Amino acid sequence: MGNDTLTSWFEREPWRATAEIAAARRHMIDVVAYPTSDTQGHWFVIVGRMVVTAEIDGDEVLLGEVPLRFIYPSTFPVRGRLPDVYDDAGTFPREAKGHVFPDGSLCLGVLKPGDGDHAACHPYSFDKLASYVRVLLAQKFVFENDKRKWPGEEYRHDSAGMREAGIYPFSGNNGLCPCRSGRKFKHCCMRKLPRRPA
Numbered sequence: 001m002g003n004d005t006l007t008s009w010f011e012r013e014p015w016r017a018t019a020e021i022a023a024a025r026r027h028m029i030d031v032v033a034y035p036t037s038d039t040q041g042h043w044f045v046i047v048g049r050m051v052v053t054a055e056i057d058g059d060e061v062l063l064g065e066v067p068l069r070f071i072y073p074s075t076f077p078v079r080g081r082l083p084d085v086y087d088d089a090g091t092f093p094r095e096a097k098g099h100v101f102p103d104g105s106l107c108l109g110v111l112k113p114g115d116g117d118h119a120a121c122h123p124y125s126f127d128k129l130a131s132y133v134r135v136l137l138a139q140k141f142v143f144e145n146d147k148r149k150w151p152g153e154e155y156r157h158d159s160a161g162m163r164e165a166g167i168y169p170f171s172g173n174n175g176l177c178p179c180r181s182g183r184k185f186k187h188c189c190m191r192k193l194p195r196r197p198a
Helices: 016-028 125-147 158-165
Strands: 029-038 041-056 059-072 083-088
Touching: 016 029, 016 125, 041 083, 041 158, 059 125
Parallel strands: none
Antiparallel strands: 029 041, 041 059, 059 083
């Protein structure tokens, strides 16, 4: 390997990967972490099972366990992009109204601030992200019991939700659009959003 250039955050800053794994172990069971790569880049993956509970009438009630996969991009946290989080076992149906994309990834933009301390504002901490995901999963379990309405407030999908939240993607204009169209942000939802304040 003649090239010593480290291209991924987990190679440049192994202490950060160690901290993310330690945080994952505080929030999930059976945690495994590993680096991987493909033609798209280098990734860091953390898998485990999250136990989801809720307080009902003063008692802590088990809602379920969800096998999750957190995939960190090679640019994390430099560009502030959150890891993608996947429901690995198909615990929930893949449907937009239930905030699970067809590939099994969770819609991390669904919760309004206050419902889990909006993780998009804290891209460096697995603790913040896991708390956010736990709230999302608890609401998802409730929604699956009664599919009439999402429990609590929620943002809409795509550019409408980004506009409501006042969130602009951290990846820049040339990054992929958060609506998951596969197109660059500048050629997709950026045109539908109001101009970012200077």
